[in-house]
Amino acid sequence: MGLMNFLSPQKMFRFMLTIVAISLVIVALVSVALIYMGSTWFITPERRDLESRHHELLAAPAEHGLQIVSHTVETIDGFALQTLLATRATNPGIAARTRRMLARLHRHGVSPQNNPRGTVILLHGHGGRKEDMLSIAQRFVAADYRCIVYDARAHGKSEGRYCTFGSREVNDLSSVLDFYQNQFRSEGSDLGPVGAFGNSLGAAVVLQSLTSEPRIQAAIAVSPFAQLPEIIISSGRKKIHSRIPSSVILATMKLGGLRAGFDPHAIEPIRHVSKSSTPLFLAHGTLDEVIPIAHSQRMADSAGSGSIVWREIHSGYHYNILAEGGDDLYEEMILFLLEHAG
Numbered sequence: 001m002g003l004m005n006f007l008s009p010q011k012m013f014r015f016m017l018t019i020v021a022i023s024l025v026i027v028a029l030v031s032v033a034l035i036y037m038g039s040t041w042f043i044t045p046e047r048r049d050l051e052s053r054h055h056e057l058l059a060a061p062a063e064h065g066l067q068i069v070s071h072t073v074e075t076i077d078g079f080a081l082q083t084l085l086a087t088r089a090t091n092p093g094i095a096a097r098t099r100r101m102l103a104r105l106h107r108h109g110v111s112p113q114n115n116p117r118g119t120v121i122l123l124h125g126h127g128g129r130k131e132d133m134l135s136i137a138q139r140f141v142a143a144d145y146r147c148i149v150y151d152a153r154a155h156g157k158s159e160g161r162y163c164t165f166g167s168r169e170v171n172d173l174s175s176v177l178d179f180y181q182n183q184f185r186s187e188g189s190d191l192g193p194v195g196a197f198g199n200s201l202g203a204a205v206v207l208q209s210l211t212s213e214p215r216i217q218a219a220i221a222v223s224p225f226a227q228l229p230e231i232i233i234s235s236g237r238k239k240i241h242s243r244i245p246s247s248v249i250l251a252t253m254k255l256g257g258l259r260a261g262f263d264p265h266a267i268e269p270i271r272h273v274s275k276s277s278t279p280l281f282l283a284h285g286t287l288d289e290v291i292p293i294a295h296s297q298r299m300a301d302s303a304g305s306g307s308i309v310w311r312e313i314h315s316g317y318h319y320n321i322l323a324e325g326g327d328d329l330y331e332e333m334i335l336f337l338l339e340h341a342g
Contacts, residue, residue, distance in 0.1 A: 035248070035251055035252045035255055036255065038236070038240075038249075038252035038255075038256075039252050039253070039255040039256035039259060040256075042232065042252060042253055042256035043162040043163055043164070043256040043257075043259060043260040044154065044161065044162060044163070045126055045127045045154055045155055045163050046127050047129075047154075047155060047156065048127060048128070048129055048156075050129075050131060051131075054131040054132075054134075057131070057134055057135075058131070060093070061086075061089065062089040062091060062092055062093050062095075063092075063093035063094055063095065064093070064094075064095055064097070064098075064134075064138055065088060065089055065092045065093075065095030065097065065098030065099070065138050065141060065142075066086045066087070066088070066089055066098075066134065066137065066138060066141060067086070067087045067088070067089045067090065068084050068085070068086050068134075069084070069085045070082070070083065070084050070085075071083045071084075071085065071179065071180075071183070073150065073175055073176050073179040074175070075153065075160075075168075075171065075172050075175050076171050076175060077168065077171075079153055079158065079159040079160045080158065080159045081150050081151060081152075081153065081158045081159070081172060081175070081176065082130065082150060082151045082156060082157040082158050083130065083148060083149065083150035083151075083176060083179075084130055084131075084134070084148075084149050084150070085146060085147070085148055085180070086134060086137040086141060086146070086147040086148075086149065087116065087141060087146050087147070088112075088141035088142065088144060095138070097135070097138040097139055098138050098139065098141060098142050099142075100327060101138075101139045101142035101143075101327065101330060101331065101334070102142045104327065104331045105142055105143060105331070105334065105335075108335065110143060110338065112144060113144045115144075115189075116144055116145065116146045116189070116192060117143060117144040117145055117192065117193070117338075117342055118145055118146070118191070118192035118193035118194060118195065118337075118341055118342060119145065119146045119147075119148060119180065119191045119192055119193070119194050119195070120137075120140050120145045120146070120147050120148070120194070120195040120196070120197055120337065120341075121147075121148045121149075121173065121176060121177065121194070121195075121196050121197070122136055122137065122140075122147055122148065122149045122196075122197045122198070122202070123150075123152065123173070123196070123197070123198040123199070123201075123202030123203070123205055123206055124149070124151075124152065124155070124199060124201075124202050125199045125200030125201045125202050125203075125223075126163065126200060126201040127155070128152075128155065128156075128199075128200075128201075128202070129151050129155055129156035129157075130149040130150050130151045130156055131149075131156075133147075133149040133197075133199075134149060136197065136322070136330075137149060139327075139330040139334065140197075140334060140337075142334070143334050143337065143338060143342070145195070145337070148176060148177075148180055150176055152169055152172065152201075152202070152205075153168065153169065153172055162259070162260035162261075163201075163260070164260050164261070164262040165201065165204065165205075165228055165262070165264070165267045166204055166205045166208040166267050166269070167261075167262035167263070167266070167267065168262070169205045169208075170205060170208050170209045170212060170213070173196075173205060173206075173209050173213065174209070174212070174213050177191065177194065177213070177215055181215075191215065193217050193218075193340075193341035193342060194215045194216055194217055194341060195216070195217065195218045195219070195220070195337045195340075195341040196209065196213075196216045196218075196219045196220070197219075197220045197222075197333075198219075198220070198221055198222070198224070199222045199223060199322075200222070200223050200224070200225075200290075200291065200318065203220075203221035203222055203223060203224035203269075204221075204224045204225055204228075204267070204269045206219050206220075206221055206224075207219065207221055207224055207269035207270075207272050207273055207280075207299070208267070208269050208272050209272075210272050210273065210275075210276035210278045210280075211272045211275050211276055216278055217278070217279070217340055217341040218278065218279045218280075218281070218336065218337050218339075218340035218341040219278055219279070219280050219281070220280075220281040220283070220333050220336065220337070221269075221280065221281070221282050221283075221296075221299075222283045222284070222321060222322065223283070223284055223285065223288060223290075223291055223296070223318055223321055224269055224282070224284075224291070224295065224296060224299070225269065225291045225295050226268070226269060226270040226295040226296075226298050226299055227267070227268045227269075227270060227295075228253075228264050228265075228267035228268070229250065229253065229264060229265060230295075231290075231291060231295075232249060232253050232264070233246050233249050233250070235290070236249040236252070237249070269299065270295075270298060270299050270302055273299045273302060273303055273304065274302045274303065274304055275304055276303075276304045276306060277304050277305045277306040278306050279306045279307040279308075279309075279336070279339075279340040280303060280306060280307070280308050280309070281309040281311070281332075281333055281336045282296045282299060282300050282308070282309065282310050282311065283296075283311040283312075283313055283321065283325065283329065283333075284296035284297075284311075284312060284313065284316070284321070285312075285313045285315075285316025285317050285318060285320070285321040285324065286312050286313065286314050286315070286316060287315060287316060287317045288316065288317055288318045288321070289317070289318065290317075290318035290319075291318060293312065296310070297310075307340065309332075309336055311325075311329070311332070313325045313329065
């Protein structure tokens with residue numbers, strides 16, 4: 001005989017109530033665990049190892065047109081950021097990318113100089129590392145810009161446990177500029193005109209810096225987002241399930257923000273763009289599914305009083321936009337820097 005035959009209606013009711021309560025507790029605990037795990041994914045980027053292309057360049061930088069010196073910079077909250085200063089090699093090897101850009105710039109009357117023309121700080125994307133930006137530096141040094149690249153906090157070899165999407169990274173950018181400003185002055189030089197280049201998350205950090213970092217005289221943002229919550233919701237639905245409620249993703253994002261000490265809803269590059277008069281070059285791939293092109297379009301439409309250049313890269317996805325734009329895009333970006341920070 002079954003259990004039901006031994007229980008009175010009252011006891012049966014209490015038994016069923018207990019089962020429901022236990023089930024609800026289990027569901028709640030699982031939900032909390034999933035939200036916690038999701039918040040960890042949100043604020044803790046994967047640290048990538050160096051790739052073969054990085055090792056090849058670092059082993060013989062002059063063959064790639066670069067001279068590289070490493071430094072460590074301390075943030076205002078005490079984390080060590082690993083940086084590289086890349087300049088044009090005095091005795092370059094093959095240096096195909098640099099030489100191609102030198103030839104292109106020569107057609108515009110831009111010739112190599114004995115002294116640096118200025119400084120460009122380059123910021124990588126989420127899950128990236130400073131070595132990713134050296135291929136870009138190979139082009140920029142053709143215009144005699146010193147290029148500063150660094151591992152963002154919680155990325156590469158830099159310290160820090162959490163990514164805050166610009167909340168603390170904006171101050172990190174200024175700390176890096178402070179360090180190199182003092183370094184150059186000790187060598188009898190200075191930063192000169194400063195340009196900033198960022199890709200994806202790095203672009204969002206650059207844009208958020210425009211209202212607080214007056215040394216940036218020109219900014220280039222490739223594939224930036226306008227507002228963080230939009231991207232987190234769309235990314236969560238792609239990675240987990242298309243019908244996951246936005247409330248669950250927002251709860252996950254809020255918990256991540258609480259753990260890392262920042263407000264995700266305050267991460268709005270578009271707000272800084274609208275208040276800035278810094279000349280801005282925006283580029284975005286028309287096929288970008290990670291950060292749709294509408295984000296850059298909105299920022300171009302809302303830009304403040306500064307000069308704005310807006311480029312749509314046809315056939316460009318999130319991760320191949322610079323390859324799709326090719327030397328034509330690099331040339332236009334460098335000429336933009338020369339005009340506003342040269």
